[in-house]
Every structure is written in C-alpha cells, then in structure tokens.
Amino acid sequence: MGYKKKTIILAIIAILLAMLYIFYDLRGNIGYILPRRIIKVVAIVLTGGAIAFSTTIFMTITNNRILTPSVLGLDSLYLLVQTFIIFIFGANSLVMMSSNINYLVSIGIMVLFSLLLYRFLFRGEKNNIYFLLLIGMILGTFFGSFTDFMQVLIDPNEFMVAQDRMFASVNNVNTDLVYISIIIIVAALIYFMRFYKYLDVMALGKEHAVNLGVPYDYIVKRLLVIVAILISVSTALIGPITFLGLLVVNVSYELMKTYRHFYVIWGSVFISIIALVGGQFVVEKIFTFDTTISVIINFIGGVYFIYLLLKENKSW
C-alpha cells in the first residue's frame, strides 16, 4: 500500500471517529449537548495534532526515536509556569483573570525556556542520548515537585480559583482557550512552512545536513521555539499525556515505512487523533469514566517506551 493511501485511510478513520463521538446517542437538549461535544472534539483534535507534530519535529532535531518533548519534561514545565504566575501575581490579578493573557504569558516563558534548552543541550558537541534522557527525567521530576511545592504555599482560596482554569484533562477540556489556540497553531504552522523543506535532510544527522547547505543551528533554534509553542497549547487544552507523542510518532514511522516527513507527520497527527478521540469514546461509553484516557495511553506508551529502550540498547 502506498503512503498516500495509508494517509487517506488514517484520515478517514480519524474523521469517522470524530463523527461517532459527536453524534453517538445524541438525545435530550441537542442545542446544549451538540456545541459542547463539538468544541471538545475540536480541542482534542488540536491537542493530538499539536503533540504528534511537535514530537515528530523534535525527534528529527535530536535524531532519535526515544526522546520527546514530554519525556524531556516540557509539559511539566508548562504547569510550573502556570503555577508560578499565580504565585507571583495572585489568582485575582489581571494576568490570571483573563485566561488569554495568562495563556500568552505562559507561552512566552516557554519559548524563552526552549532557547535556554537549545543553549545547554544542543549547542555543544555531540550529546549522548542517554545523557539527555537522564537530564529530561530529572528536570521533569523537578518541575513537577516544584509545582506541587508552590501550590502548597499559595493561599487555598486563590488555589481553588486557579485550579479549575489551570489543570485540564481530557474529561475536563479547557474549552475557553480553543479559539485562541486555533490562531496560535495556525500562526506556528505558517511560520513552520519555510523550514519544512529542510526536515528530510536534517533527519540524516547534523553533519550531512550542514554538508548539504542547511543552516543547521539557525533552523534548530526556530524549530525548538515552534515545539515549545505547540506543547504549551496541548498542555493548556487537555493537560500532559507523557507518552502520547512517543507512541504515535513511532507507530507512524513503523506504519509509513518512509523517511518523508510529509507522510510521517500527517500519519502521526491522524493516529494521535484516532487514539485520543477513539480512546475518549471508549472511556466515556464503555468504562463510563471509571478510568481516564491519559492512564490508558501512558500505560501502553510506557510499555512501548521500555521496549524501545531495550531495542535501541541492543543496536548500539
């Protein structure tokens, strides 16, 4: 089967699942239920797309199949930034009251951090992947613990106000951010287009890319900014799902069996949407909210992650 056919089939499955989720068992006050379901699906699609897309780019930049922005702790960082903003400004301040301003400030800080990350992790001579992985694990835990710590210090009333808005999950999608997220994602995609042609070459590795005339450092820096923005958007909408990116991008590579980013990216985006929308459907209708989709995906992804580690270990 050709890449095109596979991509189209994945797209069709993704659309069908979205339709199923929206229209299944549609009874009662349709005028109330329908818009709510639609906006939830839109949020899930945006998140799934953003995670898959950013993870593919990130794996190409770092030239590996194990390290993802989530494994490196970027989504924990987003939560830390959010908490930090309440800690500094308080829940009733302008920054916190307008969710859009709060959102943009957080993304700004994430972009700054991604530039720091670039300085420390990518500028130097060749870095060992296990070293990066270790740093990521430590940073992720550190960000998580620090977030908890600050939440303990915040005034409980302020925390209650902020918590609802800050910590989203797939069951509790942050719907008031959907419109601005669409704008941000489209802007990031437009900015990304100019770098698109370099991705296939960059996957060959730094030395080959530089040899073939790619302004490597310049592009890596900008792609990292795009990754940081997309991760912020996805974390803000439905919260962190650590192993989703790892899972969908690797499945996409296995399924597509090609190096062409065009197909790998679209493949991973559709697989991600299928996993999230389909998974959420199963959780809501079959498990009746007994469990959450993050748990299921992290379980499958975690097992796959260990498998990848063992496999890569052998090939080196």
Add this chain to the structure above:
Amino acid sequence: MVDIKNVFKMYNQKKVVDDVSISIEKGTITSFIGPNGAGKSTLISMISRLIAKDDGEITIDGQDIMKTKNNELAKKISILKQSNSINLKLTIRELVAFGRFPYSQGKLRNEDWVKVDEAIRYMELGEIQDKYLDELSGGQRQRAHIAMVLAQDTEYILLDEPLNNLDMRHSVQIMKTLRKLVDELGKTILLVIHDINFASCYSDHIVALKDGKIIKQGRTCDVIDQCVLKDIYDMDIEIQNIDDRKICVYF
C-alpha cells in the same frame, strides 16, 4: 584553491590543531596522514565548516567560508565523515538523491536525476540502487555515501577515512575512482587516510600532522621518506621502490 592560514582549535585547553597553514592546489589529491589524535579529522571538519575554528582564516577560491552562504558553499565543497550511522528507511537511490539538495531544495528536476544516475553508475551501484541501507554490507554503504557526495557535484571533496571498513578490492576501487575524478573531471580531493601506502600510491600531495602541528607537507615523493616518517610515527619504516611506487614496510 583552499587556503588555510594560522588555524587553531582547542578542546578543553588542549590544542588539537595548532597554528596550521596550508594551501591546496586545484586538481590534486591531498592526503592528510599522521597518528591517532594528530588533528587530521578536526582540521578537515573545520575546512568544511562542520566545526568552528577558534582562530585563523580558511578561504576557498578567495571566499571566507564563514562569510559564504551555506547553500552556496554546499555547491562548492562537500564532506563525508567517517561515522555514517543513518537510521532511516532509505534506499541507495534515495540517499544519493539527497546529494542534490543544494541545487533542488528537495524538489528534484530531471537534470538532478541525471546527476543521481551518473553518480550511481560511477560507484557501480546500479544493480543494488533500490536496496535499503540497512540491508547493505559496510563496503556497499560506504560506496553509497561516496555516491551521494558525487551527486552533490562539488569542486572540492573532503573525505574522512573513506577506506574505513573496506576490503582491499573496494579500497583500491575507491582510490582509483577518486584518481579518475581528479584526472578526468578536475575535482580537488582532500582525504584523511591511515594507510600510508594508499596515500603514497594515489595522492599528489601529503600533509603530515602530529600533535596538531604540521610536521611536513609537500609532494608525495618528498614526504614518503624514512626520516620524515620516523618523525611522524616514531618508528622505523623502510621504504621500497616497487614499479616506481614507494611502498612503506612497517610490519
């Protein structure tokens, strides 16, 4: 013409390349020889801007490499490093096609495919061109990478230990191909090489490095000399003339 003037490179306070100046003429093969850690690979990486130099000046045909646009430079000079671990699902033909990137920016036109076919034919990879890289032997993979550099069609070609992992037959085949590229197409080739007999038999000039410094540079017949080799490798190397070729006996 590649001009290297007073180039330095330090790693952790240690001078890896120490005040090196060379100029390399067009249409020649220049071999860089020397013991491990002499700075050969570092030097060749700096010439191809893979790593930044700490001080000095490198110009190619009068243009400073740091001030030339990446894409323009990629049409003039190409490099192949010794470690080529690509973990992508790529066929030989697809890999070689990447060599056209500086010209095509990813959208290959007919003339690009003509160059790709030429490079594949030149490296005798025609029959296996649709095989995936992970199905190849070390020698085939090495030849595929060289074909990619050929498709890039640059005036200057830099090769870091191109004979690594190759048996004698393929080593000789590659050196003959390189010789042909220089003699027939007028390319300029710089290579790092460990086997001094290959350097002696196929190159026009030899640059001998040790501890980051140039010990001796010049025509091949001047550098392949018992005293010079003793300076470089700290061992007595006998030189025999066989069919007008200087063969070093160091066993």
